[in-house]
Amino acid sequence: MNEKLFGLITKENVPVPLTGVEVYSDIAGRSARVKVIQRYTNNEDKAVESIYKFPLPENASLCGFSVTADGKVITGEIEERGKAFDLYDKALSQGHGAYLLDEERPNIFTISAGNINPGIAVIIEIIYVTLLDTNNSEVRFFLPTAISPRYIPDYVKDKDGIPVTKIVNPEFAINVPYGMRLIVDIHGKEGIASIQSPSHPIVTSYGGDSIRAEFSSDVTEMDRDFILSVTYRDGFESNGLYLSSGEEGFYQIDFTCDAEESKGKEQPIRKEIIFVLDCSGSMGGSSIAEAKKALEILLKALKSNYIFNIYCFGSAFNKLFPLSTDYTESSLKKALLYVSKIRADLGGTELLAPLKDIYDSKLLPECQRNIILITDGEIGNESDIYSLVKGAANKARIFSVGIGNGPNEYFIKQIARDTKGAAELVSPRERIEPKVLRLYKKIVTESIDNIVVHWEEQTGQVPAAPVAYCGETITVFGKAPSFNALVRITGSISGRSMEWLVPVRRSEGDDNPIPALWAREMIRELEEGGLTNAGSRQTDRKEQKLKDELVALSKQYGIVSRETSYIAVEKREDKDKTAGEVILRKIPVMLTRGWGGIDSCYADNISQKYYADGCHSIQFSTTTRLYNARPRPAGDTDSDVPAFLKMRTTPPPDTKPRFMKTRAYSIQEIINKMLSLQRFEGGFEIDSNLADMLNLQIKYIKKASKKIVGKYKTNGFALLSTALILAILEKRYTGEKNQWWTVTEKSRKWLELEIKTKAPAIGGIPLADWVKNDLEK
Amino acid sequence: MCMEDIKYTIDDLCELTGYSRRTIRYYVQEGIIEPPAGRGRGGFYYDSHLNKLFQIKSLQEKGMGLMAIAKYLEGGEVREENYSRDIWIRYEIAPGLEISVRRDIEEAEGKKISEIVRIAKSVMREGKTDE
Numbered sequence: 001m002n003e004k005l006f007g008l009i010t011k012e013n014v015p016v017p018l019t020g021v022e023v024y025s026d027i028a029g030r031s032a033r034v035k036v037i038q039r040y041t042n043n044e045d046k047a048v049e050s051i052y053k054f055p056l057p058e059n060a061s062l063c064g065f066s067v068t069a070d071g072k073v074i075t076g077e078i079e080e081r082g083k084a085f086d087l088y089d090k091a092l093s094q095g096h097g098a099y100l101l102d103e104e105r106p107n108i109f110t111i112s113a114g115n116i117n118p119g120i121a122v123i124i125e126i127i128y129v130t131l132l133d134t135n136n137s138e139v140r141f142f143l144p145t146a147i148s149p150r151y152i153p154d155y156v157k158d159k160d161g162i163p164v165t166k167i168v169n170p171e172f173a174i175n176v177p178y179g180m181r182l183i184v185d186i187h188g189k190e191g192i193a194s195i196q197s198p199s200h201p202i203v204t205s206y207g208g209d210s211i212r213a214e215f216s217s218d219v220t221e222m223d224r225d226f227i228l229s230v231t232y233r234d235g236f237e238s239n240g241l242y243l244s245s246g247e248e249g250f251y252q253i254d255f256t257c258d259a260e261e262s263k264g265k266e267q268p269i270r271k272e273i274i275f276v277l278d279c280s281g282s283m284g285g286s287s288i289a290e291a292k293k294a295l296e297i298l299l300k301a302l303k304s305n306y307i308f309n310i311y312c313f314g315s316a317f318n319k320l321f322p323l324s325t326d327y328t329e330s331s332l333k334k335a336l337l338y339v340s341k342i343r344a345d346l347g348g349t350e351l352l353a354p355l356k357d358i359y360d361s362k363l364l365p366e367c368q369r370n371i372i373l374i375t376d377g378e379i380g381n382e383s384d385i386y387s388l389v390k391g392a393a394n395k396a397r398i399f400s401v402g403i404g405n406g407p408n409e410y411f412i413k414q415i416a417r418d419t420k421g422a423a424e425l426v427s428p429r430e431r432i433e434p435k436v437l438r439l440y441k442k443i444v445t446e447s448i449d450n451i452v453v454h455w456e457e458q459t460g461q462v463p464a465a466p467v468a469y470c471g472e473t474i475t476v477f478g479k480a481p482s483f484n485a486l487v488r489i490t491g492s493i494s495g496r497s498m499e500w501l502v503p504v505r506r507s508e509g510d511d512n513p514i515p516a517l518w519a520r521e522m523i524r525e526l527e528e529g530g531l532t533n534a535g536s537r538q539t540d541r542k543e544q545k546l547k548d549e550l551v552a553l554s555k556q557y558g559i560v561s562r563e564t565s566y567i568a569v570e571k572r573e574d575k576d577k578t579a580g581e582v583i584l585r586k587i588p589v590m591l592t593r594g595w596g597g598i599d600s601c602y603a604d605n606i607s608q609k610y611y612a613d614g615c616h617s618i619q620f621s622t623t624t625r626l627y628n629a630r631p632r633p634a635g636d637t638d639s640d641v642p643a644f645l646k647m648r649t650t651p652p653p654d655t656k657p658r659f660m661k662t663r664a665y666s667i668q669e670i671i672n673k674m675l676s677l678q679r680f681e682g683g684f685e686i687d688s689n690l691a692d693m694l695n696l697q698i699k700y701i702k703k704a705s706k707k708i709v710g711k712y713k714t715n716g717f718a719l720l721s722t723a724l725i726l727a728i729l730e731k732r733y734t735g736e737k738n739q740w741w742t743v744t745e746k747s748r749k750w751l752e753l754e755i756k757t758k759a760p761a762i763g764g765i766p767l768a769d770w771v772k773n774d775l776e777k
Numbered sequence: 778m779c780m781e782d783i784k785y786t787i788d789d790l791c792e793l794t795g796y797s798r799r800t801i802r803y804y805v806q807e808g809i810i811e812p813p814a815g816r817g818r819g820g821f822y823y824d825s826h827l828n829k830l831f832q833i834k835s836l837q838e839k840g841m842g843l844m845a846i847a848k849y850l851e852g853g854e855v856r857e858e859n860y861s862r863d864i865w866i867r868y869e870i871a872p873g874l875e876i877s878v879r880r881d882i883e884e885a886e887g888k889k890i891s892e893i894v895r896i897a898k899s900v901m902r903e904g905k906t907d908e
Contacts, residue, residue, distance in 0.1 A: 093787075
C-alpha cells in the first residue's frame, strides 16, 4: 500500500487534488448570482497538473475567475482561447503556476490548474450570473453537478486532432472523494409562497430580507443536478429594468403575455405531430415507463384532422408508420400497441438519423409539423443536429423534454430555441407526464408571432427574434443609451395584432447582472449564427470576423465564450518554481445517479418544503399530493342511485368496512388514469380501476347511466363518465389545469355536442345539472 | 550528424506541423507522442517527435480518428471501417449537383447506388427538357 497517498484518493488509490466544491448563490426574482469555489490540495510528493471538467447552466454568464494560491490572489483575464492556452503552457514551462478556464460546450467547462507544488492549497473562485426558468409564479434555480456520459457517434470527426469524446466527457467514477456544499439566499422573502427541491433534501432558515436554503447534510455527493423551485405569491408581470453603465445603457424586459388575452384559442391549422422517443440504454428504469405513459395520454388526445407518427431511437431507430398517417381509430390502436412494446434497449443516443428521416419526409401543404422529443439528451454531436434543424427551422418546431439526473440542458433547450419550440426539464423525482402535457398545450394553442420590441434607439437587441407562448415569460435584452419609462411590444396571435406596454424602472448596483446577461445573450446569438453556416462554404474571412467579434465582446464584458478562456498566471520567485516531473491528475466525476437505469429506484420522493407560514415539514413526494380514500357507509342500498354514485364515506366505528383501500393515489396518478381513458372520438369511459381511485363504485355509475334518457339513442355510460370526469377535473384539479385542459378539448366538444343534440337527462334533470348537483353534495 | 541532434521547441513543432500547442500537449499527455526530452514541459523535441506528428497528420488526413491512430501506432490492428468511414465517392449528376456515397455503402450496395445515380441523372435531364 502506498503510505504516501494521504489526502483524498479514489478507490483505485489514485490521489485527487480536488477536495471540495462550495456554491453560494443569491436569487432575486428571475436572476441569480452564483459563486462556485473549488478547493484543491496537492498531498503528493510531486507537483501536479489537475484537469477538472464540470458543468454549469447553459445560460450561465461566466463573468469572474480568480485563484488564491499559496496565499496569493490572482485575478483571471479573458484571452483568445488559443492564446490563453499558450500563456498557460508557457507559464508552466517556466515553473510558474497557471490556471485556465475553458468553455468546451456552453454547459461544460474545464479548469486546468498547473504546477501545484507539493503541500500547496489552491482555491479557485468562479462567478456567474444567470436568468432562471419561470413558469407562472415559479422560478427554478438549476445547478448541474454531474456530466452524464455523452454519446458520440462513430462518424463525428475529431476536433483539432482531439476526439470529441475526450473534450466533453470527463473521467467517470462510481464514487469520488469530494462533495459539494451549497447555500442559496432567496431575497424578497415577503413575496415568497414556497421553496422546495425536487432533487435534494434541503433545510431553510430566515435571514433579514431573505430565506436561506441549504442541503440538509453538510456535504452532498455531486451525482445529480440540483433544482430549487421558488414559488412567489404573485405571478410575474411584464416589467423592465434599465441600467446606466458609463456611456452605455442596458434594458432587461421581462415580458409575460397574459394567457387570458389570447383566451387559449386553438390554431385552426392542421398539425402533424411526431413523437420521437429516446430508447437508448440510458433511458432505462422509470424514465421510459413515464415517457410511455405520457405518450399514451397524448395519443388519445390527438384530433381527427391531425396526422402523426412515432419514432424510437437508440443506436438505430424504428418508426410506427413509414410516413405520418391520419389519426383514426385503427391507427390509434396500432400506435398504442407499438407504445406498449417500447423498451429502453436500443443502445446509444443517435438522434441525427431519425431527425434526418423526418426532415427528408415530405411536409403536407397547410400542415404544421411538430416534433415532441423525449430524451435524456446525453448527446455529444450537438452541432450536427443543430445544423440539421436550424437549416430547416421552418419545417418543424421541436418541443423537447429532458429527463434524468443530468440531462444535457444546453442541447434540450437549444434544439427548441433553434426551431421556435419550447423545452422542459424533468428531475427524476418529478413526473414526466405534466411537463409533456404542458408542451402539448403549447403545440395546440397559440404562439405569439412577429414579436417586435420598439426601442427609440438601440444598438443590440437579444434575442433578435424572440419566441413566446401565451402565459409564458420571456426576457429580451437591449442596449440603448437613453432611458424610457415605457417600452412598446407588438406581436400577433392567430393573425390578430396585439400591443403591450411594459413599464421600465431604473436599476442600480455595481454587481448588477444586466450587462453580463446582455453580453452572454449576444455571444450566444453570434455563436449560434455561426452554427447555421457550419458545413457551408463560409469564407475564412467571415469566420475570422465572427471570431474577432466574439473575442472583442468577451473581453469587453469579461464573459467566457467558445473562442475565449480565462487565464490566471501565478508568477513565482525562482525558489518556488516547479522543477522536475509534474504528474497529470484528471479529476474523476461521479457517474450521474440513475444513468442507464442504475439505481433508478433510489428516489424515494422525500424532500423538504418550506412554506411561507414559516412551518417546515418533511413531505413525501412534493410533486404528488395525496388524495385520501374514504370508506363506504354501512347499510347503504343499491336502490337510490344518486347520493353521488355511492361515494364511499367513513363507516361507523362498530361496523367492519366493506371496502378497504389498500393505498392512496396521488393527484398525478389519478389525472394520468383519467386522461388515459379518453376515447378516439372524444369522451371517456370510466373503468373499475379509475372508479376505485376516485372512490366511486363502477356498478352505480353503470346503473345511473342506464337511467339516462334523451331525444336520440346515446351511449349513456360514456356520456355520464365524460360529464363526471370533466366535472371532477374542473372541481378538484384546477391547479393542474395546464396539464389536462388542452388534452381534454375533444372530449369537451363531444360532450357539448351530445348535450346539444340529444338533451340527455336523469329523472328529468339535465345531465350536466345532475352531475353538478351531486358533485356539490 | 545524428538525426536526433536537431532540437525543436514546441513552437517549432507547431509551426512545422500546423498543430496547435494545445493539441501537441494533449498528445504528450495521452502518451501518443513521447514527452519532450530534458527538463519537463520546457524540454526539447527531436525528429522522432516530428516524424510521429507528421505520421499522425497523414493518417488523420486519410480520415482516421485519433483513437484508431493510437491503436495503430501501438502496433495494433486497425479496423478497416476506421479508415473507410470518411471516404466518400462522388457522382456528379449535373453541374452543381452531386451525390456522395460513403465507401462502405458503395461497396455493399453498388447496384442500388448505380440505379440511384442513373435515375437522378435522368430526372435532371427531364428538367432540362421541360424548360
